[in-house]
Amino acid sequence: MKHDIGCLQAIEAFYAYLDGELDDPDSIADFEHHADHCRSCFSRIEIERALNQRIQKTAKHSSPEVLRDRVAELMKRF
Numbered sequence: 507m508k509h510d511i512g513c514l515q516a517i518e519a520f521y522a523y524l525d526g527e528l529d530d531p532d533s534i535a536d537f538e539h540h541a542d543h544c545r546s547c548f549s550r551i552e553i554e555r556a557l558n559q560r561i562q563k564t565a566k567h568s569s570p571e572v573l574r575d576r577v578a579e580l581m582k583r584f
């Protein structure tokens with residue numbers, strides 16, 4: 507069953523998903539459903555996914571805390 511969730515809920519669910527804290531398939535389906543219909547969340551999730559892949563690639567070379575701060579700085583610009 508799909509719920510209509512707002513942008514904030516979708517992004518929060520997505521962050522939890524990235525952190526591995528979201529294992530409820532319904533919640534994952536909810537934000538994916540929202541992202542399919544919301545252009546702004548779709549772009550944001552694409553950016554986050556790209557950043558996350560980048561972090562995973564470079565995590566071996568720098569500390570995760572430094573990267574997390576850098577990403578937080580980046581996100582303030584959006």
Ligand SMILES: [Zn+2]
Binds near residue numbers: 512514540545546547
């Ligand atoms: Zn949205």
